[in-house]
Amino acid sequence: MLREIHCFTRVADRLSFSRAAADLGMSQPAMSQAITRLERAAGVRLFQRTAREVRLTAEGKALLPYAEQVIESAQAFTGEAARLARPTIHLAYPPLVGTLAARIVRRLAGRGPSIGVELTAAGRGTAVRALANGEVSAAILATPAPAQFVTAARFHVTVDHLAVPAGHRLESRPKVTAAELGGQVLLTPGTRPWPGLPGRSRMVADDDFAAALDLVAAGAGVLPIPQLLARTIRRDDVRFVPLDAGDLRITYALAWSKERVTPELMALVQAVQDALWTR
Template sequence: MESLEVRELVYFTAVAEELHFGRAAARLGMTQPPLSRAIQQLERRLGVALLQRGSRRVALTEAGAVLLRESRTVLDAASAAARRTQRAGRTDPHLVLVIKPGGDGGLLPAILDAYQAEPGALPVELVCSFGERETLLREGRADAALLHRPHPDLTGLDTQDLLTETQLLVIPRSHRLAGRTRVSLNDLAGEPLPRWPGTPEGGSHGPEVHDLGQLLHLIALRRMVAVLPSSIRNQLRDDLVAVPVDDAEPTTLVLAWPERATSPALAAFVRAAAAVAAKATGHDG
């Protein structure tokens, strides 16, 4: 069975993403001839054509598309391994937890208190992000994250369910729906919704939102409305109201961490989070 070197994957990925040997060589800081030879040698070793070469264009073959997908996974894993190793060797080790502002279901203070009571607990560094928190886990920039199903891609992550909540429509008190006791998603037709980091512009989305304070301010200014977990009710301003959304899918707060993680400090954090969540939901036996 042929084994692949990381260097070969780096070379191939550059060519596959640029679809141009000259641009790929410039990106890699090398000249084009040795790059072309390296890709040809890789194809000979694998026994398949990875690229279709024409006089004016380069295209991926089906095998090349597979290798590009797998190469990205391997290279991301290698980068994450390097970051985790560097962080593990720090003289001031700590646990990095990524959270969405206001997205902890009200559990985080109790979780942090419970964790600090665990033997061998590390200081916890909180990183707030409305963006792709799961990406920070895969890149080795964080140890754990609080996420909400069903939206994120949890591939490659282990999870612990913490809290399942119904969802509320958050709107200004002057909004046409503010007097309703319940609404449905159809009632929101035409309403601008938040555009989270990474969401394409256009459609029914309003301005991009980066933190909870900004989101609530934009809602108060009638720039958008938002459907959020019911625990948000405790953080609303006086000029906002929350109305239950009957047909919005419940959202589950989950604690996620990389598969095959072996950190005792992380394991203790997961135990503490699970215990706090069980007590909060009345499932502590």
């Protein structure tokens, strides 16, 4: 029946049995037979046919939107079935490196449609649990990653700005030095304090920079951040000041379970390496 409905929509569009048949690679008699079968099944006439023209009947006009919906649904079904049949990589990543995650997906897509990628933005704790439970295939994690995972494709994000609450004494400085952080509470999204910086560390769970900025705005501390966050986040209650703290950076790596290695996972590793080496 789907084939006959497809024939109906094509004839309705072309208002010509011969042109519709040519579009679908059919003979004109076969097209006429398909329409006749559909009319019998529906119990109504769909077209008025003369030697000179083809017109939709009132019933045909009423049924055409439903026929088009059937065709669209069938196409959607086919497309979704093809997507589900593909091997799919589930990649968890911290929002801070979302630009890289998108580039990785484009790299894999450039290799062909055989591998699908599902992205999940997640903090470290959530990503580690998902990776351990097999809910994701791989995750981009701040290092060091838990020892049970294999890691590769390390890269660094430079930390060169300081987020302070509006009105803070450091907000008007052209650049803040490490020495000026003495006495400050340094918010740390993750599990380790900032290396080489004075001040008292306060950990923020799950390497969540958004939650840490809320604490900055509330006056709970100051937050060293990468420049890319300072460029993209706009808040009236937080100020971003350049920070000169030496070689301060966050190191990330792609991590996965050694028990769940697949050809698709190896393709992902290669795509990450390509994305890092070629900007």
